[in-house]
Amino acid sequence: xxxxxxxxxxxxxxxxxxxxxxxxxxxxxxxxxxxxxxxxxxxxxxxxxxxxxxxxxxxxxxxxxxxxxxxxxxxxxxxxxxxxxxxxxxxxxxxxxxxxxxxxxxxxxxxxxxxxxxxxxxxxxxxxxxxxxxxxxxxxxxxxxxxxxxxxxxxxxxxxxxxxxxxxxxxxxxxxxxxxxxxxxxxxxxxxxxxxxxxxxxxxxxxxxxxxxxxxxxxxxxxxxxxxxxxxxxxxxxxxxxxxxxxxxxxxxxxxxxxxxxxxxxxxxxxxxxxxxxxxxxxxxxxxxxxxxxxxxxxxxxxxxxxxxxxxxxxxxxxxxxxxxxxxxxxxxxxxxxxxxxxxxxxxxxxxxxxxxxxxxxxxxxxxxxxxxxxxxxxxxxxxxxxxxxxxxxxxxxxxxxxxxxxxxxxxxxxxxxxxxxxxxxxxxxxxxxxxxxxxxxxxxxxxxxxxxx
Amino acid sequence: xxxxxxxxxxxxxxxxxxxxxxxxxxxxxxxxxxxxxxxxxxxxxxxxxxxxxxxxxxxxxxxxxxxxxxxxxxxxxxxxxxxxxxxxxxxxxxxxxxxxxxxxxxxxxxxxxxxxxxxxxxxxxxxxxxxxxxxxxxxxxxxxxxxxxxxxxxxxxxxxxxxxxxxxxxxxxxxxxxxxxxxxxxxxxxxxxxxxxxxxxxxxxxxxxxxxxxxxxxxxxxxxxxxxxxxxxxxxxxxxxxxxxxxxxxxxxxxxxxxxxxxxxxxxxxxxxxxxxxxxxxxxxxxxxxxxxxxxxxxxxxxxxxxxxxxxxxxxxxxxxxxxxxxxx
Numbered sequence: 001x002x003x004x005x006x007x008x009x010x011x012x013x014x015x016x017x018x019x020x021x022x023x024x025x026x027x028x029x030x031x032x033x034x035x036x037x038x039x040x041x042x043x044x045x046x047x048x049x050x051x052x053x054x055x056x057x058x059x060x061x062x063x064x065x066x067x068x069x070x071x072x073x074x075x076x077x078x079x080x081x082x083x084x085x086x087x088x089x090x091x092x093x094x095x096x097x098x099x100x101x102x103x104x105x106x107x108x109x110x111x112x113x114x115x116x117x118x119x120x121x122x123x124x125x126x127x128x129x130x131x132x133x134x135x136x137x138x139x140x141x142x143x144x145x146x147x148x149x150x151x152x153x154x155x156x157x158x159x160x161x162x163x164x165x166x167x168x169x170x171x172x173x174x175x176x177x178x179x180x181x182x183x184x185x186x187x188x189x190x191x192x193x194x195x196x197x198x199x200x201x202x203x204x205x206x207x208x209x210x211x212x213x214x215x216x217x218x219x220x221x222x223x224x225x226x227x228x229x230x231x232x233x234x235x236x237x238x239x240x241x242x243x244x245x246x247x248x249x250x251x252x253x254x255x256x257x258x259x260x261x262x263x264x265x266x267x268x269x270x271x272x273x274x275x276x277x278x279x280x281x282x283x284x285x286x287x288x289x290x291x292x293x294x295x296x297x298x299x300x301x302x303x304x305x306x307x308x309x310x311x312x313x314x315x316x317x318x319x320x321x322x323x324x325x326x327x328x329x330x331x332x333x334x335x336x337x338x339x340x341x342x343x344x345x346x347x348x349x350x351x352x353x354x355x356x357x358x359x360x361x362x363x364x365x366x367x368x369x370x371x372x373x374x375x376x377x378x379x380x381x382x383x384x385x386x387x388x389x390x391x392x393x394x395x396x397x398x399x400x401x402x403x404x405x406x407x408x409x410x411x412x413x414x415x416x417x418x419x420x421x422x423x424x425x426x427x428x429x430x431x432x433x434x435x436x437x438x439x440x441x442x443x444x445x446x447x448x449x450x451x452x453x454x
Numbered sequence: 455x456x457x458x459x460x461x462x463x464x465x466x467x468x469x470x471x472x473x474x475x476x477x478x479x480x481x482x483x484x485x486x487x488x489x490x491x492x493x494x495x496x497x498x499x500x501x502x503x504x505x506x507x508x509x510x511x512x513x514x515x516x517x518x519x520x521x522x523x524x525x526x527x528x529x530x531x532x533x534x535x536x537x538x539x540x541x542x543x544x545x546x547x548x549x550x551x552x553x554x555x556x557x558x559x560x561x562x563x564x565x566x567x568x569x570x571x572x573x574x575x576x577x578x579x580x581x582x583x584x585x586x587x588x589x590x591x592x593x594x595x596x597x598x599x600x601x602x603x604x605x606x607x608x609x610x611x612x613x614x615x616x617x618x619x620x621x622x623x624x625x626x627x628x629x630x631x632x633x634x635x636x637x638x639x640x641x642x643x644x645x646x647x648x649x650x651x652x653x654x655x656x657x658x659x660x661x662x663x664x665x666x667x668x669x670x671x672x673x674x675x676x677x678x679x680x681x682x683x684x685x686x687x688x689x690x691x692x693x694x695x696x697x698x699x700x701x702x703x704x705x706x707x708x709x710x711x712x713x714x715x716x717x718x719x720x721x722x723x724x725x726x727x728x729x730x731x732x733x734x735x736x737x738x739x740x741x742x743x744x745x746x747x748x749x750x751x752x753x754x755x756x757x758x759x760x761x762x763x764x765x766x767x768x769x770x771x772x773x774x775x776x777x778x779x780x781x782x783x
Binding site for chain 1: 525559564573575578581585586588590596619622625783
């Protein structure tokens, strides 16, 4: 009985990969555990082992093929005496797909319909653009700043020799050496404190947390030492540094690895908090963050790392803090979001447009400082507001935005502000439950319909 | 990594000894005055006095060079005075006034001086330990030959982040002297009630860090140990641990029930092991100073301390605008 070998999902967020190399050829006998191929994802290169015994009857996907979707048949394993021709090479039914690939919503970049109206571009008119993933944009931002300032260095778990747990620091060790790209032991509290001390001592550390979930071990150093020292020292010394890493839910990693810390850090005076959505913002804001003389919390997102956006092709592209970006103009309702929430906001706006509701979509980009002026101006025009975020509802970013709107634009409101948030539960593992725990585009659409009384 | 008690070398000049006497006396009189001002309601909140531990910072400062850094916990007044910070500025910070080192915004536990390379003054027990390793990291990165003295108490020595810092400091050969000021009580919990480890410095062995125990009531022994530690760091050999056995005469902070040790225990220490009396006696018996010389020093110190108290009372409270400054650089 012939067996189809499918493109494996080698990480919770992998949707496709490159079949880098076949290590077997047609006619080879393989047994369980033999390495059959090297698969490359945007995060890493991994060896793919056989799980069944048999003969490689046919290789369906040639080596070097990029963009092979998870669960695509890549080879056929046959038994002794069996002919490949006996087997139909029809693609495996998609229903067999691992649930992990169902959960993530389609890439925003893959939705060409999205009218990405940038009303106040952060680059000069006529600037050439290039396509980049968020991952590449972050790496380029760090590399550019490390080239221009010797005091900038990167430390964290697996940032150097492993090339980054999520490949954000790929290539940096080669270019800058082990003095400036430093692998730490697994010791978040300790290396965060050493980073803050190094900042007191005149350096500009970039401290990578493998995920912000692990930064909870270090949060005392972030808040009590990094954020408060400038004030406590009467302005004599502070911590010019960046704490960065993926934040929020990835896919199917359960409660302890799936928390959005935006609202937590946003509360702390002395910190600046950045949460980009697009690659251009990731790049421009990261460069600004590294140059900033204060501790900056830079909240990235694992699902967004692989998304592609247009990035201005400039020598030195920066985005200022405290300036929201209006992605889409509209007059019926204001949707305010940031980070991965933007994906739901923009999708909802597209679908709402089909129903004749024109949403204005605002990406805050930085949560502290927060560009509340842009929100208020928009709400004065639309008279309605929905906020979208992945974090929990109680004490959410949306709660704060609601209070600002209430205080500064109460008379302009035609409906109560609705905060679309993640559900008030620890993140479940089961695919269906996880999907339900996260904010969805449909919920945003429903909220907009409520505030517009449709 | 031999456990060797530093030798007290009596071979010391009159000038040097008088200097230690003066510096230790300044800390003691300053702290006594701070205690008085606290009682008068001029100092608020927490106030942790250093009385009894003076030989630790004075001895180690004698081993430091210009540009070396220091960082400590909330029991920090002695460290600031020993590294040359202005008593007026320290006392005015205690009273929360504009003339304080942090413009009144830090208080007793949170004071800093960039000029004197004093990096605080930290209120979270043991947080200064990774921070101190980080300062040393910066110095190593800049290859400037500087050393950081990172002070913490026997209480902090049980915090996990101390060992995270030890591990990385040794791994990366950071030029940091970890100074454990073992005053035998973490607030009200004696070392016997908080650990079964026979000594704190020996824990460094788990990470490959050498160290030793030092008599913290003997300023010359502290200085000698400090010089050895600093030489180790400056030679690029990484961190060194000094466990300095000392004693605080006063309570943990101003509100201390004093139920966890006997009055006799404290009195015995004062009578038999006082670090200032030891130097005083060395000065007199060695004929390095006369009673009159010492009286003159006492008078000079009293004047400095009284002036600091006056300054701290006269300095105005910070302007209300200060509430909103220094949040962002």
